[in-house]
Amino acid sequence: MIESDNRSTGSVYEMIRDDIVSGRLEPNARLKIAELALRYRTSTNPVREALQQLRGEDFVQMEPNRGARVRPIDEAFVRDIIEIEVLLEPALTKWFVSIANEADIAELEAVQAQIEENDFADRVRHGELDTRFHQLIYDRHYNRHASELWWKHREVLRAISRRFATSLSRRQAVLREHRTLIAALRAQDAEGAAAIVAQHVEGSGRHIIEQMGAAKRIIPRRSPA
Amino acid sequence: MIESDNRSTGSVYEMIRDDIVSGRLEPNARLKIAELALRYRTSTNPVREALQQLRGEDFVQMEPNRGARVRPIDEAFVRDIIEIEVLLEPALTKWFVSIANEADIAELEAVQAQIEENDFADRVRHGELDTRFHQLIYDRHYNRHASELWWKHREVLRAISRRFATSLSRRQAVLREHRTLIAALRAQDAEGAAAIVAQHVEGSGRHIIEQMGAAKRIIPRRSPA
DNA sequence: AGTAGAAAAATCATACATGATCTATTCCGC
DNA sequence: GCGGAATAGATCATGTATGATTTTTCTACT
Numbered sequence A, B: 001m002i003e004s005d006n007r008s009t010g011s012v013y014e015m016i017r018d019d020i021v022s023g024r025l026e027p028n029a030r031l032k033i034a035e036l037a038l039r040y041r042t043s044t045n046p047v048r049e050a051l052q053q054l055r056g057e058d059f060v061q062m063e064p065n066r067g068a069r070v071r072p073i074d075e076a077f078v079r080d081i082i083e084i085e086v087l088l089e090p091a092l093t094k095w096f097v098s099i100a101n102e103a104d105i106a107e108l109e110a111v112q113a114q115i116e117e118n119d120f121a122d123r124v125r126h127g128e129l130d131t132r133f134h135q136l137i138y139d140r141h142y143n144r145h146a147s148e149l150w151w152k153h154r155e156v157l158r159a160i161s162r163r164f165a166t167s168l169s170r171r172q173a174v175l176r177e178h179r180t181l182i183a184a185l186r187a188q189d190a191e192g193a194a195a196i197v198a199q200h201v202e203g204s205g206r207h208i209i210e211q212m213g214a215a216k217r218i219i220p221r222r223s224p225a
Numbered sequence C: 001a002g003t004a005g006a007a008a009a010a011t012c013a014t015a016c017a018t019g020a021t022c023t024a025t026t027c028c029g030c
Numbered sequence D: 001g002c003g004g005a006a007t008a009g010a011t012c013a014t015g016t017a018t019g020a021t022t023t024t025t026c027t028a029c030t
Helices: A012-021 A033-039 A044-056 A075-099 A102-118 A123-138 A144-161 A168-186 A190-218 B012-021 B033-039 B044-056 B075-099 B102-118 B123-138 B144-161 B168-186 B190-218
Strands: A060-063 A067-070 B060-063 B067-070
Touching: A012 A044, A012 A144, A033 A044, A044 A060, A044 A067, A044 B044, A075 A123, A075 A144, A075 A168, A075 A190, A075 B075, A075 B144, A102 A123, A102 A168, A123 A144, A144 A190, A144 B075, A168 A190, B012 B044, B012 B144, B033 B044, B044 B060, B044 B067, B075 B123, B075 B144, B075 B168, B075 B190, B102 B123, B102 B168, B123 B144, B144 B190, B168 B190
Parallel strands: none
Antiparallel strands: A060 A067, B060 B067
């Protein structure tokens, strides 16, 4: 246990989930019931239930009689998610083109301005802004399922990204693609916007996977359970 | 409670899930913990945990202090799932084209022969065969995430379908599309196969939604909670 | 290294306290 | 008497606690 936390706000589920997504609980970390119960100042029952819910959401893996672990995230996992996002996000974007009004696009531009102003200096802030940028596009979709699926994937990817810095070339690509996307949206070019988003997602995935590969070569990997 | 079940095989989670997917627990049915504990001959703790896991998988909905219900399934829900499948399944199919060998296609044809032989006479059997048909295509995909997502959606859709009969025109379309799909796969025509699958999924979704609409007009709907 | 035994941990079963919600009856003003 | 508000009791979800049992994990010894 890293820190004996005594936050008392929010459900146990939310707190554990938060700790996983934010990285305070590392990938593959063992999640002992008694320990978590202490950490979140509850009894074991809520912890068990939270873990089961997280298991259902695939944030946690469980083996019979061997308890729970934070879902270990490897390159294949990221690739899988990205492949789905490459399909999903362009489709969500296309629909956004048909409903976006001037105010929506102005808001996108405002966020983009903040992203450029921050210019990757504050990594956490960039993550938040970038998420908000895409969320503006996806969150209003009528397909709640698709939108929530995106969000779930997003959170996982963000949890990974926060461990790595963004390469210079990737920074450039991100800014460029965001700008191009805004232009396409403004021009009501659904196909163009979708194509850029696909490229954006793919690039993001490739970047993360490369970083993971690089990190693995430096940090000696724990034997995987 | 309909039946006092005393099956003792499998985890409580599996049994509840099974009862939901198979329809023994109706959509929107209230899931009382004490009742389920009796039904599955366990204590309340495993039931509570199973419900949380199912909640994470979205088979069950929960409201604070008001317990759990079997996820009510409406047209919007089906539409959402289908929209995702329209993206997912063609992509999975394309990949299948690149790895399928003669034996794979022969197996598809064998299943298709059984489907045609059964000719929708036994509804449950048709559901099984149809699932197996598509499973042959998707299950070997390297993207476990996508494959599992398909499977989850499939189970839900099957649970709905089993309540309705298949219209004559839909029967024809299913058989035709399966045959065309096999032909495209054999011809290594990835794009063609993908297009047919997209059409197949969309048609299936449309059919289900129509059936649901029709049923609603006959069966007076319970006030939705 | 391999292993026996100890400690830790998961899992399940109860029992109970508390508080929210639902139901149905009572009660009041009209 | 009638409709609706107030309320008392039943029902249920949720959290806590504790013990039994089994499996896994750790530790110390050969």
